[in-house]
Amino acid sequence: MQIKLIKNEQDYEAALRAVAPMFDDEPLMNTPEGDFFEVMCLLIEEYEKKHHAIAPPDPIEAIKFRMEQQGLSVGDLESAIGKSNRVYEILNRKRNLTLPMIRKLHAQFGIPLESLVGQ
Known part of the structure; x- marks a missing residue:
């Protein structure tokens, strides 16, 4: 496949198919295959930013996710938010x-x- 701009979903799908096998055996940098892979990944990334953007999570969901990740309790959040009743008010x-x-x-x-800022 030749390198070309990704202008629509068909181009996007073709680009994904072209680089998918390379993820398992990534080509060496500064080789024709490595350059192709790097440029195609950049083009794919730019297309995804414009057409498949993922919105940041809800602030409360982000806090709850971090609590789950790090095994944090309401008491752990008191230093950042305030007394436990304030933490519960925020989380609820x-x-x-x-x-x-x-x-x-x-x-x-x-x-x-x-x-944390949300939309």
Whole structure:
């Protein structure tokens, strides 16, 4: 397959088919096959950003996901959010996150800011 812009879904599907076998045995960099693979992956990535964008998760779902990932409890979140009753209000969507809470959750637990700010 030749390198060409991905303009529609058919081009996208063809590009995916062209590089799929290379993921199992990735070609060496600075070879014709490696250059083809790298350029096609960049084209695929750009097309996906425009046409298959994934929205960031809901802020509360992001917090709950991180809690599950790291085995955190409500008590662990108190340093970032406040007393346990405040944490429960946030997790139950009775109260909104404040900017200081967002900053602390990001700094202490590594939750991406994009996820905490929401849309």
